[in-house]
Amino acid sequence: MSESPEVPAGAPDRGMRRGVLLLAAVAALLVYAADQLTKWWVVSTMSPGERTPVVGEVLWWQFIRNPGAAFSLGEDITWVFTVVMVVVSVLIMLTLRRVRSAAWAVALGLVLGGALGNLTDRLVREPGFGVGHVVDFIAVPRFAIFNIADCGVVVGVSLVVLLTLFGRELDGTRTTSARRDVQRLEASPEEEGTRG
Template sequence: MITLLTALFVTIFDQLVKWFVVNHMELGETIPIIRNVFHLTYILNPGAAFGILPHQDWFFLAIVVALFIAFFVMRKRIPENPLYFPSAVGMLLGGALGNGLDRARLGAVVDFFDFRIWPIFNIADIFICAGVGLIAFYFWRHSS
């Protein structure tokens, strides 16, 4: 239950922030928050991280579907403790779904966090990375 609630929260939060960006910024517009360090820059990314594999929407949507199938097949094997583990799985699922919804609607992902030394990213990307990191930490801590 924690996993699905987390996924739902992440997806809704991600989509609300993206809706705000799309409806209050022009495509390509950049707003300096800390000049030359951190900007809000609205772009549409047709690829994955760092823009790799552009315009492969069906491939990325298939990954989202595969993640959810794997979750529903394995859900009874997800440990409830420590609490961060089912939350981490939810972060991964919610982030994947958030970006998947963008791909299905727009053919690209809405990105906007721009640290100038790193590719522009979004909330879903943060949750995907945090979820994968926590899952890896869990397996590192619980390996024999």
């Protein structure tokens, strides 16, 4: 009977790391591709300011070029947002090297895809490199006009907040306080049974 080949000590961790990185890359690529394709469609088919109803007065497309951040804040300092997006993208890529959790990989991948989508606009769109205006087109009542990249960032950051609140670490384990809370919850029915 032949013996199974010995698996190197670091092999499972390497395999997990590759899987998590692939998951993050897929999430980022999906957001980035959807963002850039929809922006290409908007620029190709709509005029700036044009408004197209989608669902009555609940949702419509409205093509604008945004030099600032959300709600057009900071229109005069466009280059600052370019620098921030570069820094955020680099930090996420560095952080992904430590991630072993699928949930964290998806969350950070969504934020990365959104940041890169809007960064592309800053780098290649008018009026010039580093100060390009972001194409926004999704409009809802009493809210900012936004795009798919913004959606990726918001959903990704929301997941990061939830993972943090539930005590999930980058490697998928729970923080000590979260483990204690879970143990306390699991122990309480038994304690009540012994009291009764």
